[in-house]
Amino acid sequence: DAGITQSPRHKVTETGTPVTLRCHQTENHRYMYWYRQDPGHGLRLIHYSYGVKDTDKGEVSDGYSVSRSKTEDFLLTLESATSSQTSVYFCAISGSGYESVGVSYEQYFGPGTRLTVT
Amino acid sequence: RKEVEQDPGPFNVPEGATVAFNCTYSNSASQSFFWYRQDCRKEPKLLMSVYSSGNEDGRFTAQLNRASQYISLLIRDSKLSDSATYLCVVPASGGSYIPTFGRGTSLIVHP
Numbered sequence: 001d002a003g004i005t006q007s008p009r010h011k012v013t014e015t016g017t018p019v020t021l022r023c024h025q026t027e028n029h030r031y032m033y034w035y036r037q038d039p040g041h042g043l044r045l046i047h048y049s050y051g052v053k054d055t056d057k058g059e060v061s062d063g064y065s066v067s068r069s070k071t072e073d074f075l076l077t078l079e080s081a082t083s084s085q086t087s088v089y090f091c092a093i094s095g096s097g098y099e100s101v102g103v104s105y106e107q108y109f110g111p112g113t114r115l116t117v118t
Numbered sequence: 119r120k121e122v123e124q125d126p127g128p129f130n131v132p133e134g135a136t137v138a139f140n141c142t143y144s145n146s147a148s149q150s151f152f153w154y155r156q157d158c159r160k161e162p163k164l165l166m167s168v169y170s171s172g173n174e175d176g177r178f179t180a181q182l183n184r185a186s187q188y189i190s191l192l193i194r195d196s197k198l199s200d201s202a203t204y205l206c207v208v209p210a211s212g213g214s215y216i217p218t219f220g221r222g223t224s225l226i227v228h229p
Contacts (some may be wrong), residue, residue: 042205042220043162044223088159090161107164107207
């Protein structure tokens, strides 16, 4: 299994509070992704990173920000959590090192973070 | 934007049955595709890759029909432990970094 961890694994927080989720990899993979998964919606991409300090928005990025200051860590921040952000959050990695883009790599997922905003 | 369509199911089959899922996609020049398995409340895990020549791994066979733009997954001799949701994935290609996931097909194998 790919070396990818997420923390925390479970979190309950109140509306309006900031929350940061961490994704950590030991594989030196170039690409990292944050998804949320909700019943009836499947996996939806929030943000992704294609290198250190290189990030971009996915389809559901409103209310979320990310940072990647080093290869192994990708942080997802909810600046002011809302109940609509209650979800399961998955981090994923793909690629290998910093080879050329556009290669069809499979993704490996972390175990997920269950976030409840009350 | 690429679209990936899957029948959500559930497919309800008895143990030992053979079951097949299809996944249709559009606008992809990818050379390979993927099937993932996701158990309830767990992360998706790579099941197998799908190449133009197809791929077989034990009871699982995946095929790609590029002309008709679909990939298939065949499971023979279904086991109770095969119960899960199966996601098909069209990888990033052409300079994109973003793969496209189907919403998944639910399989329930009963005794």
